Amino acid sequence: MTATTLSGEFFFDGTDPLYEGHFPGNPVVPGSLVVEAFVMMLQEKGHTPVEAKNFRFRAFIPPGTYAWAVTLEKGRAACKLFHGDKPAVTGEVVL
Template identity: 75%
Template sequence: MTATLSGVFCFDGADPLYEGHFPGNPVVPGSLVVEAFYKRLQEAGHAPIEAKNFRFRSFVPPGSYPYTVRCENGRAACRLFHGETPAVTGEMVLP
């Protein structure tokens, strides 16, 4: 069975986390991006058991970013976009 999830992740630049990551040039930590995908899959009724092959193709400053997740054959292909270009790609293994 194939399912596609999509939406927008919002990373609030006012969060004090960004004061130190990095001063003058805030960047969303990669772990927060992976966690956002994990939580979205949980909300959709999936329980990811492993994150694999996440690639950060560009820095992700705080802001709003569209994403897609394609679930198929026990895998969830995750993509976060900056404009039309994928900024983050990766995969979650589903049970």
């Protein structure tokens, strides 16, 4: 089976009330929302996520627009969220 790469952008809206408390004056996207964005995107593409694991956060993610890439291969989705040209979040979703 050949690997398939998907890519796109996620937008985390800084006007969402959740950022009033996460964190006042320095909003940060909760890690659970980043993982959920990957899971929801995979569902929209017709995949059935079973488990999200090994997500690593290498930088704080302020609200905004971020490029992502997912490589699908052998029942797994290797996920990357980019802050600029560097991966800020990496992880895996088992399909």
